[in-house]
Amino acid sequence: MKKILDFLFVSLLFTYPLIVLLPREFNIVGGIWGGASLVFVVLAIFLHRRLITNKYVFIASIISMFILLSILLSEEINFLKFQYGLKVVLPLFLASYFYVYPLNETKLLRIYYFVYFYILFLFLFFIYRYSLINFNPLLITAFRDMVWYEKSHIIAQTFIIFAIIFLFLSYRLKKNVTLAYMFFIPVLLTGVRSVMLGGILFLMVFLLHFWKKHFLWLVISVLVMGISLIIIQPDITKLLPLILSERDANLGTQNMNITTMSSGRDIIISYYIDHLDYERLFVGSGMQYLESDASFTFGLHNDILEFFFSFGIFGLGAFLIGFYYWILYDAYKKTSGINRVFIKAIGLLIISISSFAFFFSNQVIIYMFILIYIITYYQVPKGNLTHAN
Structure with missing residues (x-):
């Protein structure tokens, strides 16, 4: 039975990266994958009692408890809320x-x-998708939803996670390290600002580690490039398509403000603050934007704020302590050398992406959980593998 479960586990991990690339019309395939993953988790926990005691299952169970409490105490209980709650904890259960x-x-x-x-x-x-649409590649941020059929965020997140996995394994196996760094360049082709910023921060951690003496020159070079760009084109509204979506860039040419620069996130946050129920401060609203009769249906594009408004102080505390302390900080304490550099860089990457987009509710986060586990227990590059649970 163990071999069958191993095969199913590997099959689930190997198929999801391909499912990510399917258009939204095939979302049913992702739903089938999610259902199969849930069945697998239940079977694995039932047949392997050791899983009950591991860190990932414990954290997922605590977060699940507060999510369930929040939903049951909300004004309306519907399937969408349970589905979203499951998407938050399933990656942890599966990675366990x-x-x-x-x-x-x-x-x-x-x-x-x-x-x-x-x-x-x-x-x-990427090349194939670019060939289908006639546009200036430098304006990919403006046309990303058209190029990636409104799945730009999850595709970009998938690419950056796999690029990091490849970089770590290249160090661990001493293969193609230079090529692994070059694989970060296509991240710019995704046009997703949160992922692009996260990728830059990730690489900057490595620059600081390997080239501390040259870091100042790197900063000066970036500043010179930025100043030169402003001198060449002083009308900043004409540069907006480089960093904004097509809709927001067009708005910006008429009236550039925090709303256009943030794609309306300030309005969304203001709405949630205005509708905050202080009596439910500790348990949250049970995902307010998933109410079936809600007039406002936009998410916050920030995982911390999403956890706070959806699951309250208790849910947010379970998330912050569970992931950032019990997983990320624990991994930092247990690692050294290049492994610790990876953990620090991954921490900045996750903060960057999850601050401006949904990240922890995307199932692709499972590969980040698995990578953190591997980095924690498999040292680079001293001799044989050093593994300990």
């Missing part, structure tokens, strides 16, 4: 299987080549 799936050199090498070919496939996919 790594506690009974110890790696070896052969498995790491297989993962390495899968990620390698998947990134190459993604790059070809």
Whole structure:
């Protein structure tokens, strides 16, 4: 039975990156994958009692408890709320299987080549999508929803996570490290600002680690480039398509303000603050924007704010303590050398993306949880694998 579960686990992990690339018309495929993952988690926990005691299952269980409490106490209970709550905790439950799936050199090498070919496939996919639409590639941020059929965020998040996985495995296996850094360049082709910023911050951590003496010159070079761009084009509204969506850039040419620069996020936050029920401060609204009769249906594009307004102080506390302390900070304490650099860089990346977009509710986050686990327990590059649970 263990071999069957291992096979199902690997199959789920290998198929989801392909499902991500499907247009929204095929969302049913993602739903089937989610259902299969849920069944797998239930079977794995039932057959492997060790999973009940591992960190990921414990954190997911605590967060699930507060999510369930918030939903049950909300003014309206519907399927969408339970579905969203499941999407938040399922990646942690699924990633927990790594506690009974110890790696070896052969498995790491297989993962390495899968990620390698998947990134190459993604790059070809990028070229194909670009060829279908006639636009200036420098304006990808303005046309990203058209190029990526309104799935730009999850596609960009998938690419950056797999680029980081490939970089770590390149260090661990001592293969193609330079190429691994080059794989970060296509991140700019996604046009997703949160991911692009996160990628830059991730690489800056490595620059600080390896080239501390040259970091000042790097900062000066970036400032010179920015000043030169402003001198060449002093009308900043004409530069907006480089960083804004087409709709927001057009608005900006008429009236550039915080609303156009943030894609309306300030209005969304103001709405949530105005409708905050202080009597439900500790348990939240049970995902207010998923009420079936709500007149306002936009999310906050910020995981911390989303947890606070949806699941209250208790839910937010469980999320912050569970992920940032028990997972990320614990990984930082247990690692050293290049492994610790990865943890610091990943921390900045996650903060960057989750501050401006949904991240933890996207199932692709499972690969980040798995990567953090691998970085924590598999040292680079001193001799054989050092593994401990």
